[in-house]
Each structure stands twice: as C-alpha cells, then as structure tokens.
Amino acid sequence: xxxxxxxxxxxxxxxxxxxxxxxxxxxxxxxxxxxxxxxxxxxxxxxxxxxxxxxxxxxxxxxxxxxxxxxxxxxxxxxxxxxxxxxxxxxxxxxxxxxxxxxxxxxxxxxxxxxxxxxxxxxxxxxxxxxxxxxxxxxxxxxxxxxxxxxxxxxxxxxxxxxxxxxxxxxxxxxxxxxxxxxxxxxxxxxxxxxxxxxxxxxxxxxxxxxxxxxxxxxxxxxxxxxxxxxxxxxxxxxxxxxxxxxxxxxxxxxxxxxxxxxxxxxxxxxxxxxxxxxxxxxxxxxxxxxxxxxxxxxxxxxxxxxxxxxxxxxxxxxxxxxxxxxxxxxxxxxxxxxxxxxxxxxxxxxxxxxxxxxxxxxxxxxxxxxxxxxxxxxxxxxxxxxxxxxxxxxxxxxxxxxxxxxxxxxxxxxx
Amino acid sequence: xxxxxxxxxxxxxxxxxxxxxxxxxxxxxxxxxxxxxxxxxxxxxxxxxxxxxxxxxxxxxxxxxxxxxxxxxxxxxxxxxxxxxxxxxxxxxxxxxxxxxxxxxxxxxxxxxxxxxxxxxxxxxxxxxxxxxxxxxxxxxxxxxxxx
Numbered sequence: 239x240x241x242x243x244x245x246x247x248x249x250x251x252x253x254x255x256x257x258x259x260x261x262x263x264x265x266x267x268x269x270x271x272x273x274x275x276x277x278x279x280x281x282x283x284x285x286x287x288x289x290x291x292x293x294x295x296x297x298x299x300x301x302x303x304x305x306x307x308x309x310x311x312x313x314x315x316x317x318x319x320x321x322x323x324x325x326x327x328x329x330x331x332x333x334x335x336x337x338x339x340x341x342x343x344x345x346x347x348x349x350x351x352x353x354x355x356x357x358x359x360x361x362x363x364x365x366x367x368x369x370x371x372x373x374x375x376x377x378x379x380x381x382x383x384x385x386x387x388x389x390x391x392x393x394x395x396x397x398x399x400x401x402x403x404x405x406x407x408x409x410x411x412x413x414x415x416x417x418x419x420x421x422x423x424x425x426x427x428x429x430x431x432x433x434x435x436x437x438x439x440x441x442x443x444x445x446x447x448x449x450x451x452x453x454x455x456x457x458x459x460x461x462x463x464x465x466x467x468x469x470x471x472x473x474x475x476x477x478x479x480x481x482x483x484x485x486x487x488x489x490x491x492x493x494x495x496x497x498x499x500x501x502x503x504x505x506x507x508x509x510x511x512x513x514x515x516x517x518x519x520x521x522x523x524x525x526x527x528x529x530x531x532x533x534x535x536x537x538x539x540x541x542x543x544x545x546x547x548x549x550x551x552x553x554x555x556x557x558x559x560x561x562x563x564x565x566x567x568x569x570x571x572x573x574x575x576x577x578x579x580x581x582x583x584x585x586x587x588x589x590x591x592x593x594x595x596x597x598x599x600x601x602x603x604x605x606x607x608x609x610x611x612x613x614x615x616x617x618x619x620x621x622x623x624x625x626x627x628x629x630x631x632x633x634x635x636x637x638x639x640x641x642x643x644x645x646x647x648x649x650x651x652x653x654x
Numbered sequence: 655x656x657x658x659x660x661x662x663x664x665x666x667x668x669x670x671x672x673x674x675x676x677x678x679x680x681x682x683x684x685x686x687x688x689x690x691x692x693x694x695x696x697x698x699x700x701x702x703x704x705x706x707x708x709x710x711x712x713x714x715x716x717x718x719x720x721x722x723x724x725x726x727x728x729x730x731x732x733x734x735x736x737x738x739x740x741x742x743x744x745x746x747x748x749x750x751x752x753x754x755x756x757x758x759x760x761x762x763x764x765x766x767x768x769x770x771x772x773x774x775x776x777x778x779x780x781x782x783x784x785x786x787x788x789x790x791x792x793x794x795x796x797x798x799x800x801x802x
Contacts, residue, residue, distance in 0.1 A: 589671075591718035593693045594662075597775060601658055609693045623694040623716050652662050653719070 251552040256544070257633050259284040270603030273638045278423050278451055278582055278629035279607050280473045283537070287477060290536035294529050302528055303502055303519070317528055320535030321518070324483050327538045328468060329459040334517040335491065337484040338531055342450040343373040345469030345484035346417070348497040348521065349446055350377035353467075354415070356495055360386030362414040365443070367392045367400050367429075368619055369422040372612040374448045378417060387414070394619060398425035398574035406437050413443040420452035420468075424613035424627070425574030426557075426582030428452070435464040444490065450474050454541070454631065455580040456550050460485050472530065476631075477537030481530030484521070491517050498523040541632075549632045553581060556630050560639040564628075567646055573625045584611075584625040587646060590653045592626040598652060599626075602645040660771035661778070662719065665727075670719035673726035675712040675733075682710075688788030688799050690780055695721045699788040706736045711789070718781050720772065725785030727766050737793055744786045751782045 257263050260282045265272050274282060294316070300309035302317045318333075325333045339345045358364065364378045368391055375389075382389050390413075392405035400418075409416075416438040421428050431447055438445045444466035449458050454475040460468045467490075471482040486494075496503055496514055500523035505513040514520045541549065560583050565572055569588035587595055596608035607627045610617045617623060628642060679685075679700035687698045695717035702710040711729045716722075728747075732740045742761040749756055750763060753773030772782045791799035 591693075591695075591716075591722075593695070593718035593778075593781065594720070597661070597778060598658055614694075617694070623696070648658075652658060653667065 251544075251548050251632075253552070253633065253635050257635075259286070259540075260633055261285060261288070263633060267603040267605070268601050270601075271641075273602075273604040273641050275628040275630065275634065275638070275642060276605045276607045277454070277631035277634075278474070278611075278627065280479065281454060281476045281631050282633070283478065283533075284476055284540050286540050287533045287536045291478060291529050291533045294532045298532075299529075301525055313528060316535075317526070317531050320531045320538075323535045323538050327453075327458075327542065328483070328485050329461050330485050331461060332488055335485055335488050337486065337491075337518045337521045338526055339469075339482050339484050339521075340480055340527070341471040341473070341482035342448055342469045343377075343471075345467075345482055346374055346446065346448065347377045348484055349415075349467050349469075349486070350381045352494045352497045352521075353444075353490065354378075354381040355385065356493075358382075358385050358387045358414045361412060362387040363390050363410070363412045364388070365390045365392060365405075365408055365413050365416045365438075367405070367418050368394045368615050369398065369400065369425060369427060369613065370417070370419055370615070371423050371448065371450070372614070374417050374419060374446075375615070391615075394427075394616075396620075397576050398422065398427045398616075399576045399578075400427070400429055400434075402430070402433065402437075405434070409437060409441045409443065411441065413438070413441050416443050416445045417448070418445065419448040419450075420458065421449075421455065421580050421582075422574070422613070422616070423451045423582070424584060424611040424616045424625070425576065426451075426579040426584070426629075427574060427576040428456075428578040428580055430578075431463045431465060439464070451581065454549075455546075455553055457546050466490055472534040472537060475537055476540060478527075478530045478533040481527045481534050483534075488517060491521070496520055496523070500524040502526075544632065550580070552632060553630050553634070556634050556636060556639060557581060557583060559636050560628065560630065560642065563639060563643045564646065567643065567650070569650065570646070573620050573622065581631070582627060582629045584627045586622060586625055587649060588653070590649060592624045594653070595626045595646070595649050598649045599642070599645045602641065602648065604642055604645050606642075661775055663768045663771065665765065665768050666723040667719060669723035669726040673713075673722055675726065675729035676714060677712045678714055679710060679712050682712075684792040684795070686788050686792035686796055686799060688715075688784050688791065690717070690721070690784050692780065693718065695781065695784055697721070697725055697785055697788055699725075699785060699792050701789070701792050706738075708732055708735055708737075708740065713785060713788075717784065720769075720778050721781040721784045724766075724769060724782045728785050728789065731764060731766060732789070740789070740793070744790060747786060748783060751779050 300313040446467040449470040468485040473479040503523040573584040592608035682700035684701035697715035751772040
C-alpha cells in the first residue's frame with residue numbers, strides 16, 4: 239500500500255490533497271514537521287480563505303451599506319452574500335436571523351445584555367451546565383449580578399456527560415434562559431441539544447447554544463435543533479479571527495433592544511429620538527470586520543464543498559484511533575469519555591503536569607493545548623488543575639497520531 | 655532543537671518529585687499565594703522572619719516540574735538570607751532564566767544554575783519564576799500575586 243493510498247480514509251477523504259490547501263501545515267517546528275493538534279483553540283486557514291481576504295483588500299475594499307459608488311456596492315454585495323452563506327450553513331429560516339459579531343463570546347454577551355436585561359429580573363434563573371466554557375458562564379454571572387437573578391448549574395457525570403435528569407429537575411417556571419454548549423471544548427462531549435431544547439421549551443425557556451466547537455465537526459441545523467440562539471466563531475471553522483455569527487429566531491431578535499449604539503444600526507437620529515434599523519443591522523453597530531466576514535464566507539464554502547459529514551467521518555476515525563493509542567500508554571487517564579464525542583482528546587499522564595507534556599511535545603513539532611481550557615469548573619469536577627488536550631481537524635492524519643503517541647512516550651522516558 | 659535534557663535536568667526532575675520544605679507553616683509571619691493563570695500553577699509560600707533574616711521558608715501547592723523544582727530549590731537557597739540578599743538572588747535568577755548575561759558581583763545561585771536551560775523556552779520562564787514572585791510578594795506583605 240502506498241503512502242498516498244494509506245491516507246485516503248474510509249470516507250473517501252483525500253487528506254494529503256486537503257493538507258496541500260493549508261500553507262502553514264507545510265512548515266517545520268524545531269526541525270520537525272508541524273503536527274497541529276490545537277484545533278479546538280483555533281484552526282489553520284486554507285489558501286481559499288487567505289486569498290479571499292487578500293482579494294478583498296486588493297480589489298474591493300470599501301465601507302459597506304454607505305456609499306453609492308462602485309466599490310461600496312461591491313463590498314456590500316459580497317458582505318451580504320456571506321450572510322446568505324451563513325444562513326444556509328446553519329439552515330436558518332431567514333438571512334435577517336444572522337448577525338455578524340466578533341465571535342462566540344461577543345454573541346453570548348449580546349444575548350445576555352440585550353435579551354437578558356430586557357427579560358431576566360430579580361428572582362429569575364439562568365440554567366447553564368457544568369461543562370460550559372468561561373464565555374458561557376461569565377456573561378450570565380454579570381447579568382445575574384446586575385438584575386438579581388441566579389445561575390443554576392446542571393451537573394455532569396464522571397464520563398463528562400450532562401446529567402439530563404438533574405438538568406430537567408433544575409428547570410422550573412423561574413427559568414428565563416438555558417445556555418448550553420453543543421460540544422464541550424475541554425471534554426469533546428456532544429450534548430443532545432434537541433432533547434435539551436424540548437425540555438426547556440416545555441417551561442417556555444429559550445435556549446442559547448454555544449456552537450463554537452460543533453460547527454467545524456458536524457451539521458448544525460438550527461431549525462432541526464429548535465434552539466433560539468446559536469453562536470459560533472469563524473476562526474474555529476477555518477475562517478479568520480475576529481468574526482463570528484449569532485443566529486437568533488427573528489421573533490426574539492425583533493423584540494430585543496440594541497446591544498451597541500452607533501452607525502449602521504439606525505434609520506434616523508435626532509437628539510430627541512432615534513429610530514433603530516431593521517434586522518439584522520440593528521445589532522451591527524459601526525463598521526464591521528468586512529474582510530473577516532469575506533474570509534468567513536470562504537471558510538464556510540470550503541467546509542461545505544468538502545461536506546461536513548465527510549469531515550466528521552474522517553475526524554471520528556482519527557479521534558477513535560488516537561483515543562485507543564493514547565489510552566494504551568501506561569499512566570494515561572482520559573478526561574472526558576462520553577459516548578458521543580467530537581474532536582477532543584483530553585488526558586493526564588501520571589503525575590506529570592500537562593505543561594511539561596506540552597513543552598516536550600512541542601520539541602517534537604506537536605502542538606497541543608495544556609491548561610484549564612477556560613473551563614475551570616470542568617477541571618474541578620475531575621479534580622485536576624489542567625489537562626493535556628489534543629484536538630483534531632479535517633487535515634489531521636493517523637500518521638500524526640503516531641507522532642503524538644511517540645512524543646507522549648518520550649514524556650514518560652523523561653519523567654521515568 | 656534544544657535538548658530536552660537541558661531543561662529537564664536530573665536535579666530538577668528529582669526536586670519536582672520530592673520537593674524540599676514542602677509543608678504548611680501555620681505560625682508563619684509572612685505568607686502569599688502565587689498564581690499563573692496561563693497554566694493554573696498555584697503555590698503558597700510561608701516565611702518566618704527573624705529580624706531581617708528568613709529563619710524558615712516553606713511552600714505548598716501544585717504546578718509543573720519546572721515551577722515545583724524552582725520553588726523547592728529556592729527555599730533551600732534563601733533560608734537564613736536577609737531580605738536584601740534574597741532580592742539580589744532573585745535578580746540573578748531572573749537574569750539566568752531569561753538568558754541575560756550576568757553582571758559583575760552577581761549573587762551566587764549555586765545549584766540553581768541548572769535552571770539556565772529555561773532561557774531556551776520563553777514560555778516556561780513564568781513557571782521558573784512563580785515561586786520567586788510569590789516570595790517577593792510575601793516579603794512585601796502582599797497576600798497574592800500572579801505572573802501576569
């Protein structure tokens with residue numbers, strides 16, 4: 239079997255050809271080929287995304303929604319075309335339900351500050367889960383402190399799965415909103431969003447889904463999921479940093495007050511009265527990251543062209559291979575062993591601190607994340623202060639997993 | 655590629671596995687907590703001063719091999735030293751791990767010279783200096799410090 243034939247996975251996915259699309263993957267780190275396994279932190283960018291941003295600045299740069307001149311109209315058309323791309327990507331009912339934001343964090347803060355301040359009052363409750371990223375905890379804490387509401391936390395079990403019984407018992411007539419991650423960044427757990435949404439809706443509580451770790455790996459169909467808000471970041475799905483999407487059901491967004499005031503979000507301004515713009519512009523104050531949105535469009539097109547199901551199938555195969563190989567290393571403890579998982583392999587190695595694992599792996603060209611992954615409550619649940627986390631993307635291979643495993647063996651040698 | 659053994663020298667690995675002066679001092683008259691938010695390393699340093707000199711120093715907490723070994727060896731080095739001597743040692747240690755050339759009249763770091771390998775790993779300088787920053791905070795009467 240030739241190398242090329244070997245790297246074509248069961249899904250008929252030509253990884254070597256895909257890797258050639260990513261210029262950064264061709265480089266060496268400390269003299270070794272880069273093995274990039276920090277994709278849950280951010281993904282690398284294909285040539286198509288880099289070129290789209292360059293082309294925008296070289297040939298289209300202009301402000302959107304403002305000028306009557308040629309370039310402004312072109313920039314506006316390209317920018318709005320990405321809104322349609324994002325709508326189709328999430329299968330939203332209407333393009334006006336797609337708000338461009340800086341990323342998942344800003345999307346959640348927008349909902350907390352706009353929907354939250356208008357609808358959450360003293361004595362009310364916000365329900366989150368123990369596996370949330372800090373960005374799906376802190377905005378709700380800020381809101382609750384301001385309005386006298388309380389955060390309730392649905393626990394996880396020792397596999398890192400949401401305890402659905404406990405979750406359902408925490409729902410009640412005072413629950414004003416449920417905020418839950420689609421896929422855990424620290425554990426890889428996939429949450430049963432449709433069931434969570436059904437349970438929450440039976441108490442008339444809308445559901446915000448943090449989709450940052452889900453959209454690179456699986457179809458996120460907001461109508462099938464039934465969620466009320468869905469947020470994701472461009473840079474975790476092969477797009478640029480500084481841009482992301484908030485999806486919200488139009489009926490909710492229409493009633494929400496603006497998040498930030500400024501240009502573009504108004505129809506008319508006088509010192510006596512300002513009329514806010516219609517959706518989605520009401521939530522897009524100021525000049526947006528136009529180049530970022532253009533890059534995001536190229537990224538979503540790239541993923542769609544490869545097929546998210548093909549990507550997920552390839553990744554699952556690599557993650558399964560990696561999980562078995564890493565778990566077989568003496569002294570390894572996996573953190574997060576949910577039945578339904580995506581992309582993430584979090585582990586401990588005996589008493590070795592993850593930071594030391596990270597440094598030794600880096601010397602072998604292997605980039606992983608070590609630390610608490612902005613999920614300190616998850617770390618507390620498992621009684622650790624940090625984990626080593628390898629997270630996989632569409633361009634990773636089983637050969638790279640072998641390099642990872644050899645490097646972890648090297649850590650054992652150093653700390654023997 | 656730098657040799658990993660330059661960083662993970664035997665004496666460092668040995669101290670990380672069996673840290674010296676690793677205990678609480680309920681009667682300490684100086685105490686501070688040091689925290690590295692990047693990796694979650696957290697140490698408490700306890701000091702009992704006798705006049706101007708450090709009569710007893712100990713630490714507790716969790717961290718990587720570099721931070722733990724550094725804390726362990728630091729407590730051995732500064733025990734019995736004055737505040738001024740300790741500050742000079744920290745200055746020398748900081749230069750050592752950041753790869754700055756020692757100046758004339760540099761304080762003698764003794765065994766802590768094994769940390770010179772850290773200068774090849776910029777991301778790990780904060781690990782090596784966390785205990786020292788915490789020691790400094792304790793001497794200055796601050797309750798806590800971070801590496802940020």
